[in-house]
Structures are given as structure tokens and as C-alpha cells.
Amino acid sequence: MSTGRTAIQQDLHGTVAYELGSAILRGDYAPASVLPREAELMGAFGVSRTVLREALRTLTSKGLVESRPRVGTRVRARDAWNLLDADVLQWYARVAPPVAFALKLQEMREMIEPFAAGLAASARDEAALATLADAHGAMAAARNVDEWVRADLRFHLAVLAACDNELLVPLGTLIERTLEGQLRLNAKRADVYNAALPAHTAVYDAIRRGNAALARRAMTKLLTTTRERIEQ
Known part of the structure; x- marks a missing residue:
């Protein structure tokens, strides 16, 4: 994969992570709720499965979501969110x-x-x-x-x-x-x-x-x- 394509993908997954993360922090997806299926999210954001999964991994690392077999990606409880993560704090400041x-x-x-x-x-x-x-x-x-x-x-x-x-x-x-x-x-x-x-x-x-x-x-x-x- 070329350097340019890698940079574009990183930018895309960062955008998706921001949009989904902001939606969670805003309350669009309540704690314990399950996010839409991959195909639906891929269509909503117009991205590939690779980009979407990378974005979800980012949100997982920040404590916002967790993936479970046969369940999907679930929003974690608020006390698990890492609000002192620089990205999460900035996202939260924009939607609170x-x-x-x-x-x-x-x-x-x-x-x-x-x-x-x-x-x-x-x-x-x-x-x-x-x-x-x-x-x-x-x-x-x-x-x-x-x-x-x-x-x-x-x-x-x-x-x-x-x-x-x-x-x-x-x-x-x-x-x-x-x-x-x-x-x-x-x-x-x-x-x-x-x-x-x-x-x-x-x-x-x-x-x-x-x-x-x-x-x-x-x-x-x-x-x-x-x-x-x-x-x-």
C-alpha cells in the first residue's frame, strides 16, 4: 500500500472514530446499547470494513466500546470511558x-x-x-x-x-x-x-x-x- 493511501485510510478511520465517539458521548447511543451492524455503519460513513474496524479499535482503546462474539459492538458504561484521553476530552467538549x-x-x-x-x-x-x-x-x-x-x-x-x-x-x-x-x-x-x-x-x-x-x-x-x- 502506498504512503498516500495509508495516510488517507488513517484520516478516514480518524474521522469515523470522531463521528462515532462524539455520537456516543452526546448520548445518541446509550451505555449498554449495541452499535449498528458493520454493513450499516460502512454504508453510513462510506468506508471499507478495514477502515471501520480500525475506527472501532480506536474507540475500544479509549474505553467507549467493547466487542462481544454474537453480540456486536456494545457501548460501555460511562464510568469506563477514558475522558482524560486527549481525543475523548476534546470530542466531549464539543458535544457537551x-x-x-x-x-x-x-x-x-x-x-x-x-x-x-x-x-x-x-x-x-x-x-x-x-x-x-x-x-x-x-x-x-x-x-x-x-x-x-x-x-x-x-x-x-x-x-x-x-x-x-x-x-x-x-x-x-x-x-x-x-x-x-x-x-x-x-x-x-x-x-x-x-x-x-x-x-x-x-x-x-x-x-x-x-x-x-x-x-x-x-x-x-x-x-x-x-x-x-x-x-x-
């Missing part, structure tokens, strides 16, 4: 009610980011602090919502990177795309993002000064304001 999803993501942030800010203050890594300073400066210089959101995202990822815990860095990368959507939701009015700068500055100053307790409190306060905006 926006505010409800934003609040779930917010709960994750409230559990992690204040302690990450405290760790960043204690770590005092100069290179990481420089990255954080650049992000903070970009927020201060932002002239519109798009510039603000990009800088805001860089700021929060920089806090995770500065905490000297390599296990938290992939978490930031994992939620990066969905967090961008939440930040955009919060900054949809110009006055909102202008008003948010002092709270970020308080976090930055506490980390720069090495005050872990103050950094935790400042990040908690920032995220409390974020939650209030989402709920409004």
Missing part, C-alpha cells in the same frame, strides 16, 4: 452543554491549580519564572479577546510547568484545548478580560516572591471569580 462542561473543567482546575501555584512559588525555577513573566506581560499587552485568551492560556500552563512536578505538565497539555474554550467563554466581553488582569498579577507576584501560601490563596481567588463568571 458548554456551561455544564465548563463547570466540570472548573472543578478540576480548582483542585489542581492553587496547589500548583504554591509549588511554583516554592520551586523558584528561574527559567520557568521567565516564561510565566512573558505570559503575564502578554496578558497586560493584549488588545483584544483573541490575544488575551492566548496569553491567559500560556499563563496557566506556565504555572503548571513552573511547579517542578513533571506529572502536572502533561495534565496541562491534555486540557489545553478545552481550557482555551473556557477562557474564551469567560473573556467574551472586553471589560471582563480587562478586569481579570489584577487577579493574575496577584498570582504572578506571589509566585515571583516565593510566597507559596499567598500564591495558593491568589489562585483560589482567581478561580472563584472564574466560576462566578461561568455561572452567570
Whole structure:
């Protein structure tokens, strides 16, 4: 098989996996229900059996479905879904009610980011602090919502990177795309993002000064304001 044909097939099975996965996450196929037969799915997506089976293998690896002899491909229970898989999280963000999803993501942030800010203050890594300073400066210089959101995202990822815990860095990368959507939701009015700068500055100053307790409190306060905006 040529390289070009392989790439096309990979793109096709990725598209099918996305469409089916999104349908499952949206609730089109309930947990414990059986997906349509192969022939029906092949016709619906206009793909070969090879492409369809590769897509189903992808969904199986992500915990969304399982195949059983003489039964077919069944949707697994929600607690088996790997929602921290980067693809699944992104698919879920696209089909879930926006505010409800934003609040779930917010709960994750409230559990992690204040302690990450405290760790960043204690770590005092100069290179990481420089990255954080650049992000903070970009927020201060932002002239519109798009510039603000990009800088805001860089700021929060920089806090995770500065905490000297390599296990938290992939978490930031994992939620990066969905967090961008939440930040955009919060900054949809110009006055909102202008008003948010002092709270970020308080976090930055506490980390720069090495005050872990103050950094935790400042990040908690920032995220409390974020939650209030989402709920409004």
C-alpha cells in the first residue's frame, strides 16, 4: 500500500472514530446499547470494513466500546470511558452543554491549580519564572479577546510547568484545548478580560516572591471569580 493511501485510510478511520465517539458521548447511543451492524455503519460513513474496524479499535482503546462474539459492538458504561484521553476530552467538549462542561473543567482546575501555584512559588525555577513573566506581560499587552485568551492560556500552563512536578505538565497539555474554550467563554466581553488582569498579577507576584501560601490563596481567588463568571 502506498504512503498516500495509508495516510488517507488513517484520516478516514480518524474521522469515523470522531463521528462515532462524539455520537456516543452526546448520548445518541446509550451505555449498554449495541452499535449498528458493520454493513450499516460502512454504508453510513462510506468506508471499507478495514477502515471501520480500525475506527472501532480506536474507540475500544479509549474505553467507549467493547466487542462481544454474537453480540456486536456494545457501548460501555460511562464510568469506563477514558475522558482524560486527549481525543475523548476534546470530542466531549464539543458535544457537551458548554456551561455544564465548563463547570466540570472548573472543578478540576480548582483542585489542581492553587496547589500548583504554591509549588511554583516554592520551586523558584528561574527559567520557568521567565516564561510565566512573558505570559503575564502578554496578558497586560493584549488588545483584544483573541490575544488575551492566548496569553491567559500560556499563563496557566506556565504555572503548571513552573511547579517542578513533571506529572502536572502533561495534565496541562491534555486540557489545553478545552481550557482555551473556557477562557474564551469567560473573556467574551472586553471589560471582563480587562478586569481579570489584577487577579493574575496577584498570582504572578506571589509566585515571583516565593510566597507559596499567598500564591495558593491568589489562585483560589482567581478561580472563584472564574466560576462566578461561568455561572452567570
